[in-house]
Amino acid sequence: MKVTVDEDKCCGAGSCVLAAPDVFDQRDEDGVVVLLDAEPAEHLHAAVREAAGVCPASAIALGEGA
Ligand code: SF4
Numbered sequence: 001m002k003v004t005v006d007e008d009k010c011c012g013a014g015s016c017v018l019a020a021p022d023v024f025d026q027r028d029e030d031g032v033v034v035l036l037d038a039e040p041a042e043h044l045h046a047a048v049r050e051a052a053g054v055c056p057a058s059a060i061a062l063g064e065g066a
Contacts, residue, residue, distance in 0.1 A: 001045050002063040005035045009059035016060060019051035020044060024060075033059065 003023065012031030016024040022044055025034040040048055052060040 001040060001048065003035060003038050003040060003048060004061045004063065005033050006059045006061070007032050009057045010055075011057045011059075013056050015054040015056065016051035019054055020047035023048050024051060 005024075010033045012026065012033075014026055014031065016033060017026055020040075023035070023037045023040050025036050026032065027034055037044070048060075049062065052062055
């Protein structure tokens with residue numbers, strides 16, 4: 001699984017951080033998403049899919065066998 005985030009779309013809602021804190025964080029200044037792990041391990045995939053699903057801005061894209 002490859003994860004990409006679109007910082008321009010991100011509205012800083014933080015839902016992704018709640019869903020998958022090992023993979024997503026937020027910048028202190030403005031709350032914009034920070035991708036911690038672009039190729040998360042298998043056991044994190046479900047959480048990452050949930051994070052992408054709950055993102056109100058559709059700023060999280062999953063690729064390659066996601
Ligand atoms: S859930 Fe989406 S909009 Fe909210 S911080 Fe994460 S990437 Fe940004």
